[in-house]
Amino acid sequence: MSTMTINGKLAPLPDDPDALLVDVVRDALDLTGTKLVCGAGVCGACTVLVDGEPAVSCLMPARSAANTNVTTVEGIGATKLHPVQKAFMAHDALQCGFCTPGFIVEAASFHDSWRAAKGTAVPSREEIGAALSGHLCRCGAYDGIFRAVADACAGRFDGSDIMPPRMEARDKVTGSAKYTVDIHHDGQLEGVILRSPFAHARIGELDLAVARAMPGVSAVIALLGDDRIVRYVGEPIAAVAAINRRTALAAIAAIKFHSERLPSAVGLDEARKADAPVVFEKSARKKAGNVSEGGGAPAAWKGNVRGPSAAFSKKPKKVRSWVDGARAANNPLLVEGIFRTGTQQHACLEPHAAVARFDGDRLTVHVSTQAVFHVMELIAKRYKLDHDKVRVIADHVGGGFGSKAALGVETTTAIELAREAKAPVRVAYDRHEELSVTGYRPATEMKIALLPSEQGELKALSLTAYADTGAATNSTIAALARLIYPAEAKELADFDVISNLPAGAPFRGPGGPPMAFALEQAIDEAALRMKLDPIALRKRWDPDPNRQRLYDWALGLDVWRNRKPFAAQSGRYRRGVGVATGYWLYLWQPGSKVEVAVKGGRLIASTATQDIGTGTRTVIANTVAREFGLEPHEIEVRIGDSRLPEGPGSGGSRVTASVIPPMLLAIEQLKAAIQQNAKRQPVPGSNAPWREMLAASPDLSASSVRPEDSRQMAPGIESPLRQVGLLGWIFGWMMRRFSNLAIGAGVPSSVQVIEVEVDTWLGHVRVLNVHTGIAVGKIAAPALAHSQAAGAVIQGVGYALYEAREVDSRTGDVLSGGMEDYRIPGIADTPMISVHFDQGGFDHVLGGSVGIGEVATVPTSPAVANAICNATGVRLTELPLRPDRLIAALKGRAAA
């Protein structure tokens, strides 16, 4: 048997020629800081040092590690933290943290060789970008990573340890943070799902006997629905739990079944045809998924097309007649166009995963989820268990972005396999599953018409959106155009186009980015034709007080004032500046409860929410610390466990606005109780009166439920639904009644000004500078809010330039199931990002803060497109703005 030395210790290597180093490190040695993500050498999460050089352990046969020295992230800061680890903490160069160990290993290696060769010279962004080009971060922490690596190389973190602004940063930079995929119980089995190879078929009897009889297999279960119909490639058919993944894969390959192929329709164009086969017969429509954050209203179905959902329209017939009239009269101000967006995958680096374990009648499930409490409720309901018999845990979650908000198949399968096998079972999706069947932001085709009046007001807006929702419904895109830019009349219609593709899911501001891509380009075009400054036109047409302040900020930016005239350049490289606006609803979750306690002199804040990289732990710690005059790291934050008081899901940007108000009430009560129980008052003039009081306090606790907001509001602040009248009120009531989401007053808003450089020869777009102005009230955790804002821009750049799921339109196979074909931004694609927080607008919310996650990403893609138009005179109407499309547009021909 051969051996390697790993983190200074000798370890055996398996004889199996197919064993990979990553599996030995993670499974045999339990060094779970090293992550397996893409399995193809693209993302770098599995990077370890082999004889001092970074290597992708997911592609390295374990055999070839024989007689080498391997260092994992656990070995990097084992005795004392590496300067790079301290720099990552200090610059908050991480969010969910799943990619962080890989970055740390590579950056430490780069740092060490840089320092050896160049002392404390500062590497350029280009040098850092090239050195870290083999790593991907889905949260978009690159802005902080640049600063961290540069500062560490400059020697600024050679000294003593630091207190990071993010509570759990230390666990993430050392690799000790445990995610769901890292959980390993004794006797734990691996679960794998057999998925449909067909886009549409009726599955006959399953022969599970051969699989059940295979050595190492402990459970085989069927997963088909009652109609036994599979409606997309990848729909679950059966599942196996076995001693390891390879045995489980062999077992699912041994499951035999007959199938009757049914005609299929794949994608927007096929599924809309009059003779297209119908995906969901009337009786099966309940099986369709949901692509929005809340429930939806009923709508008519015609074949595979569901809609129109047009409740947010206003005098739609007027719109039609005015637009028709303007077109007939060749009114030059009438802006019309068709815009298309691509299918965006969440591409969480931690895959959807669950580990289920029964202890008697008690079920514990570790889930990579955005909603520990809600998922506990759903599990209890589905399996008819009492709430106190089900516990859902998610200490750390490697990204979610909307795709992990519901009870997923990975979780139900793990539970059902664990029950059948009478042993703990882990189900963790592979990358192809993650990039095909876990949801996506649907592609769209949007038809827009925008008509200014002769007086220069916005007279009429028409937006019709068809969303490529796959086996799901409830897309809300056009309706969102009602809540911004008031007009005399609006015709807004949403259609779902259901087809034989996996179901879409909510994704960070679901219909917001596509809506903005169409609307914000139409506004830009109107400004051009009206010969007005595009920001000034928005300021005229958009009375929202939060955005009025952002427009004033944007008008003052040098990059905006110094931009070149429209399409005035002729060389190969052309620069342009564009602007776009975004908004999202301010949502909060009624019933959210926070407990604040003093125990043994230490403050503990508890709520059953979770931190998916957004910074919830830190928001809670900062708030408690500020109220007591302490340091955040003195506060213990307990989240990620459904046994704690009911907390909000991490979706709809709701967490901050759901937890701060009840926390402040609980703090008030706790302070009163501490004072009542105090034997003596603090020394007069003490700088830390609460520290003294807490040290002397008996154990006490207080909790509070999320209160309603104050009705006292600043001028112009109101619920955005007020614009929609009675229907808006009904919509709000339904959201609260059926989705447990309250829509508050005031509109979280963002304005982005973006500068690009276009290479007209190679169709390449480089985003140079982004100024993102955000109004979400008071910022509870500034460094982390900055990370969220920058990360939202980077995801927006991905949506704008690179990201699109590709399928085979005949078979329904997802072709972009690997990270090399589904292209998310890398570090070198990161622009210079400057973040401006306007901290007003939400004084009616206790604490004054609302969420940032979604609003911050909405305007990026139209701002990029508007910048390209400013540079080249060419308006690009289809996302992503890939080289092939840019080249075609520049040459005035249609892209393939």
Next chain:
Amino acid sequence: MTPTAMTATAEFRAAGTDLSERRRSGVSTGPLIDISAAPDMIGMHWDADGSVRLGAFTTIAAIAADKRLAAAYPGIAASAQGLATPQIRHLATLGGNLAQRSRCWYFRNPHIACLKKGGPDCPARSGNHLYHVAFDLGPCVAPHPSTMAAALLAYEAKVTTDRRNSITIGDLLGDGSNGGADNALQPGEMIRSVELPSPLQGERALYKRAISRTHAEWPLVEICARAVVKDGTFQFVRLAAGGIAPVPLRLHAVEAALQDRKATAAALANAAEQATSGAMPLPMTGYKLDLLKGVVHDLLEGLAP
């Protein structure tokens, strides 16, 4: 088609950076033969005439980092620096890079039959071939994935295997007419080394790939270009392109348009237009012709004084 039918013959494994992904996905299921370097099969062996022999086991990172190689063969060094990612370059070998399998998304999907897995036809041809060939030279429409092969073609390098001496890159990879294979190696034939002819006096070379992002993406188009320009005249020019055909292609028409011509802006632009001579794009790959001309033009501007 069952997964076991796909790749029944034994495959050599050097560093395994290509093979490991296919083993995990189930595209490769046959027996493995682990190979390791004999002393003469690794590293750079320089000759008195200034030429060099590169052992097949030399890592891409070693090729990318070697200063003497970068001085004598800048196109080789730049190509090595431009491919994959640092962590892959540290492991991957030159021989493995030349013998790697296609990156086609149909080929890499274990559930889809294709010519390279013994299937009856090419699903990309009638399907989604956004990243495929613009020179349709054979039944399979996947572009050849080897960046080093294109660079070596530009240098007119020779390859020695355990069975054949000093064969051309064309001999090694074939002409693209065999859709079932990514190269013309015989079963069990192993690449041992690559010989680069001594560089010309005053020659310069550049490498560039067109991609959507900045780094770490399979090329839409990539080109390695060499030239000797003396007194403003192209005395020698070689260009080889990858990403556009089942095998790397020499751009003979561009070379002919420049040979013995003055390096004027008009001549460069005209030569770049010749890059698409003989192209046969697929319905979705017409854009690659524009990129091809763009990359050629970019490189010629870089090579001209």
